[in-house]
Amino acid sequence: MSTGTAVQDAAGRRDAARALLQRPILTATHDPDNFDLVRRHSAALRAMFADRLGYTLIVETEFARLVKAPLDAAAPLRPLHRTTGGDFGAVGYTYLALTAAALLAPGRGDQIPMSVLVDQIRADAAAQGIEIADGLSERRHLVAALQALMEWGVVGETDLGEDQDREDREEGEPVLTVCRSLLRHLTAFALHDLPGPSAAIAARPETPRRRLYRRLVEDPFTARDDLDPEALDVLIRERADLARRLDEDFGLVLEVRTEGALAYDPDGSLTDVPFPGPGTVNQAALLLISELVDIADPVPGSAVHVDTDTLQNTLSDLVAAHARSWRGEYVRDVTALRRDVTALLVRLGLARAHDDGLLLAAPAARYRPTIAESPQP
Known part of the structure; x- marks a missing residue:
């Protein structure tokens, strides 16, 4: 070659x-x-x-x-996102599981009318003692579940035509085409074989090297305090080899500092959470970091504890300054904005939830805006 x-x-x-x-x-x-x-x-x-x-x-x-494979408990959570914004909650995941199960019901082919799918979901929920709401709430959760499955390529809408109508199909209703072979692989293993729900997300025993490599690949930032002694030893002794592998495998650059390790993408495209980015929550999070770093003036490389009152007051000031350009629901409800901004920073590994507020991680200071000086004429 x-x-x-x-x-x-x-x-x-x-x-x-x-x-x-x-x-x-x-x-x-x-x-x-x-x-x-x-x-x-x-x-x-x-x-x-x-x-x-x-x-x-x-x-x-x-x-x-x-x-x-599941990450360890210290890794940031990555919930499924709705196309309309927000994360899937417990009810959303329930509908997703019920929808996937209904699509795999015995005796069903690769195509299923929407009304038949809904009837199967309701029957399965009743059989398992799961209460689901009727009306608009049910439709919203069902639509969110189907949108996720469509995005993954598990289902698609099909127009059968008048000459191919099925007996169990109501006139004019949509018919879903199901990729059953892919649907079976949505979960890592058959859930009916598990002893309980917690077993589905339990991390398997792994070598320290693999645990560390997985965290570096999957997490924006891995704090040194989150690493067990064995993984930390691997980071120290095999830093050069880790850097080579990350570059060869995924084009990532390893950076190790006193506070932890970061494997970043120079292209800025390998992420499921673009940051900085557009939208009220992203903009508010970026400006909040700048304000909090200015207020705390931390020692470089150290984390910053920010209490809930400081968070609320700082965001209130930011909302007042940007009320015309930010989403009205957040302008009217600063507490909701604080919740979503905090969730974003935690998901990015830039903060940790705290009993009273949050702990802003040292890498967050990277996102503090700086003023570029214009060259003198």
């Missing part, structure tokens, strides 16, 4: 691995280019993900599914 071909293959594997990290479900219909790239390098990718991260890569003719 020539040097040029080897370099191209390495770049292709890295691009395919980045695509899978960003979207663990790739389909031939929704993302044909990345799906073809993954199929081309599937053997190498399976070995790399299994060895480095303990992940399982499933590649079939219609889809590629990267099944990830």
Whole structure:
């Protein structure tokens, strides 16, 4: 193999691995280019993900599914997002599970009318003693679940035409086409075999090297205090090797400081939470960081504790200054804005929840805006 071909293959594997990290479900219909790239390098990718991260890569003719392993308890939570904004709550996940189960009900083919799906969801919920609301609330949760499944490529809407109407289909109602082979791989394993719900998210015993590598790949920032002694020892002794692997596998750059470690993407594209970014919550979080760092004036590399009153008052001042450009619901309810901004900072690894407020992590100071000086004429 020539040097040029080897370099191209390495770049292709890295691009395919980045695509899978960003979207663990790739389909031939929704993302044909990345799906073809993954199929081309599937053997190498399976070995790399299994060895480095303990992940399982499933590649079939219609889809590629990267099944990830649970992170440890100190890792930031990553809830599923609704397309309309906000996170899936307990009720949202309940509807998602009921919808997926109904689509896999015995005797169902690859197409199912919407009314039949709804009836199956209600029957399954009743059989399990799950109370679901009627009316608008039910429709909203069902739509959110179906939108998530459509985004993943599990279901799609089909127009059967007048000559293909089914007996169980109401006139004019939508019919869903189901990719049952992908649907079976949404979870890492069969849930009915588990002893209880907690077993589905329990982290498996792993080597310190794999635990550390997984945190570096998946988390924006890994605090030194979050690492157990074995993982910290790996970070210190194998720093150069870790940096090489992160660059070769995913194009990430490792930075290690006193407060912890960061594997960042110079391109800024490998993330599921763009920050800084557009929107009221992103803008408020960025400005809040700047204000809090100015107020606390912390020693470089140290975390900052911010009490709830300071958070509320600082955000209130920011809302007053930006009321015309920020979303009205947040302008009217600063407490809701504080909740969502705090959740964003925690998800990014830039803060931790605290009994009274939050603990702003040292890397948050990176996002403090600086004034660029214009050159003198």
